[in-house]
Amino acid sequence: MSPDGLVLSAFPAVIVSPPVRSSHVPSIPSNAVLVIRPSGIFVDQLAGDPYDRALQELFGEEKPQTRVQDVMDGLDYAKEDSRIKAVVLDLSAIPRGGLSKLQRIARMSCEYSDATIVAGGPIVQALKQRLFEEVPEIDIAAKGEGESIFGQILAGNPPSQIRGVFYRTSGEVLENEDAEEIADIDSIPFPAYDLIDLDRYERHLSYTYNHRRQGILLTSRGCVYDCSFCFNHWKQTRFRSAENVFREMEELYSKYNIRDFYIIDDIFNVSLKRALSLFDKIVSAGLRVRIYFANGLRADTVTEEFVDKAVEAGAIWFTFAVESANEKIQNLIRQRLKLDKAKQIIAYTQQHNVVVNMCTMFGFPTETKQEAQETLDWVGTLPKPSLLPYHFCLRFFPGCDINEQALEAGFDPERLDFTNRVSYNDLPVGTPTLPKSEMLRIIVDYHERFGLHNRRALHSAVGTLRSVGYSETEIVHMYSVLKRKMLENVDELLRSVRQ
Numbered sequence: 001m002s003p004d005g006l007v008l009s010a011f012p013a014v015i016v017s018p019p020v021r022s023s024h025v026p027s028i029p030s031n032a033v034l035v036i037r038p039s040g041i042f043v044d045q046l047a048g049d050p051y052d053r054a055l056q057e058l059f060g061e062e063k064p065q066t067r068v069q070d071v072m073d074g075l076d077y078a079k080e081d082s083r084i085k086a087v088v089l090d091l092s093a094i095p096r097g098g099l100s101k102l103q104r105i106a107r108m109s110c111e112y113s114d115a116t117i118v119a120g121g122p123i124v125q126a127l128k129q130r131l132f133e134e135v136p137e138i139d140i141a142a143k144g145e146g147e148s149i150f151g152q153i154l155a156g157n158p159p160s161q162i163r164g165v166f167y168r169t170s171g172e173v174l175e176n177e178d179a180e181e182i183a184d185i186d187s188i189p190f191p192a193y194d195l196i197d198l199d200r201y202e203r204h205l206s207y208t209y210n211h212r213r214q215g216i217l218l219t220s221r222g223c224v225y226d227c228s229f230c231f232n233h234w235k236q237t238r239f240r241s242a243e244n245v246f247r248e249m250e251e252l253y254s255k256y257n258i259r260d261f262y263i264i265d266d267i268f269n270v271s272l273k274r275a276l277s278l279f280d281k282i283v284s285a286g287l288r289v290r291i292y293f294a295n296g297l298r299a300d301t302v303t304e305e306f307v308d309k310a311v312e313a314g315a316i317w318f319t320f321a322v323e324s325a326n327e328k329i330q331n332l333i334r335q336r337l338k339l340d341k342a343k344q345i346i347a348y349t350q351q352h353n354v355v356v357n358m359c360t361m362f363g364f365p366t367e368t369k370q371e372a373q374e375t376l377d378w379v380g381t382l383p384k385p386s387l388l389p390y391h392f393c394l395r396f397f398p399g400c401d402i403n404e405q406a407l408e409a410g411f412d413p414e415r416l417d418f419t420n421r422v423s424y425n426d427l428p429v430g431t432p433t434l435p436k437s438e439m440l441r442i443i444v445d446y447h448e449r450f451g452l453h454n455r456r457a458l459h460s461a462v463g464t465l466r467s468v469g470y471s472e473t474e475i476v477h478m479y480s481v482l483k484r485k486m487l488e489n490v491d492e493l494l495r496s497v498r499q
């Protein structure tokens with residue numbers, strides 16, 4: 001065994017053999033030994049910005065990297081497959097620095113505990129019983145709002161008597177009826193900030209890539225729209241009152257010295273009246289805050305008054321959800337954004353001294369190269385591109401209607417499943433109407449025209465960030481994340497673009 005090799009104690013035998021690269025799919029004999037031989041460096045996410053990786057792959061120059069998650073997945077599959085009698089992790093092809101990560105994998109794989117494992121979040125509604133297969137350690141899963149369900153679990157109530165859960169009993173997974181959603185969400189207490197070490201959070205990057213004492217605001221639950229690519233896990237859409245949101249802001253402002261507020265609602269601007277009332281309250285109380293719309297606003301229902309009042313109240317960060325500028329795709333995904341109205345209000349917002357982002361996507365079922373190109377061209381007609389280079393390949397999450405639309409359009413089911421197991425900025429795999437090579441070109445094209453590899457866009461973005469108060473360190477950290485490599489200073493960032 002190689003000196004770096006690590007054997008999982010759960011498996012009885014150890015054999016190291018060199019990796020065999022072959023185009024055919026090998027059959028697995030009984031009593032097999034699985035050799036996992038990662039190459040390159042171990043990473044949590046693949047390094048290098050999407051532009052660089054797309055180019056490298058187009059020209060066949062990809063640098064070897066191995067995702068920790070991929071190794072863990074391999075181990076998981078091996079555990080379930082009775083034909084595999086042993087697993088060997090052969091580390092001879094990775095530099096020594098990866099050892100600590102590998103030990104983590106091994107420890108995590110071997111650790112068992114007697115604690116009751118409770119899961120929650122949208123993933124429960126999305127995967128249902130399948131979640132218990134994917135994560136066999138889970139005992140109970142809450143399929144709705146945790147506030148009351150978790151309290152009942154902690155109180156020791158038997159799962160069979162708790163509404164809104166899946167639970168494992170005598171080897172099967174049972175589902176109870178849904179729990180009621182909380183009708184008046186003003187009644188939910190504010191988050192317990194006294195339990196949070198705000199200084200520690202400040203050292204980490206916020207939703208908008210800066211280091212601040214952060215107030216995170218969720219002012220509504222649910223969404224009135226019905227986009228087919230989205231997992232809308234709330235049944236009813238409910239809004240907190242402007243008064244209630246303002247009281248939370250005021251408390252965070254005076255008690256915790258928080259000045260930066262990040263709004264993460266699905267669509268904050270569904271109620272214009274409520275939004276304007278909140279902005280008025282902030283202005284009349286003289287709170288000197290910075291507001292970030294970290295999640296997408298619906299552009300065609302934003303008004304000039306909304307933008308003006310939001311800016312007056314301290315908004316410095318606007319994100320607009322555009323997704324596609326092609327009418328056919330807009331109808332398919334049921335977003336039905338009025339593109340002209342959206343363009344007008346985005347351009348209007350860009351006249352203010354604020355960050356303006358647009359989230360766009362490609363890779364929709366039936367989308368052709370020309371239709372995908374339309375989105376890029378539409379972005380090109382705006383006075384400025386999106387500050388954040390957020391042009392992503394669509395991912396297919398379980399439970400979203402887009403999956404059926406994709407299957408109808410001839411997508412390979414295995415590829416669909418693959419896309420939701422990788423990070424949003426991992427490279428795309430291609431669709432029946434948009435092959436992978438075209439997708440890679442779209443990424444390269446986007447970054448050269450508007451993104452990380454466009455000199456004008458980068459200079460303009462850095463100028464805007466400085467003018468809304470981002471420090472040089474924050475800008476360096478933000479772009480280190482976007483480019484997936486540690487930058488020394490802003491000059492290095494600006495020098496990195498040749499054209």
Ligand code: B12
Pocket residue numbers: 118119120121122123126142144145146147149150218222229230231232233264265266295395397398399422423424
């Ligand atoms: C903020 C956010 C993020 C942030 C998260 C930052 C953070 N550290 O929290 C960022 C930008 C990093 C992010 C990333 C991603 N996100 Co996101 N995100 C959201 C968003 C907008 C808000 C989440 C939130 O705080 N909600 C408010 C709280 C109160 O609601 P909640 O989390 O659902 O919790 C309630 C219940 O679910 C339940 N509950 C939750 N946890 C638990 C635990 C227990 C034990 C119990 C009993 C109950 C319980 O009780 C809570 C209170 O009622 C949601 C959309 C939404 N409206 O929720 C999407 C959402 C959760 N994200 C989604 C996705 C797909 C992703 C990504 C996979 C995107 C990608 N392709 O990479 C990644 C995954 C990151 C990861 N590693 O998990 C999807 C999930 C779909 C699904 N089927 O699971 C959502 C629903 C968006 C959507 N509409 O499609 N996300």
Ligand code: SF4
Pocket residue numbers: 223224225226227230231232266267321335
């Ligand atoms: S994508 Fe946005 S607007 Fe569409 S349903 Fe989801 S949260 Fe609502």
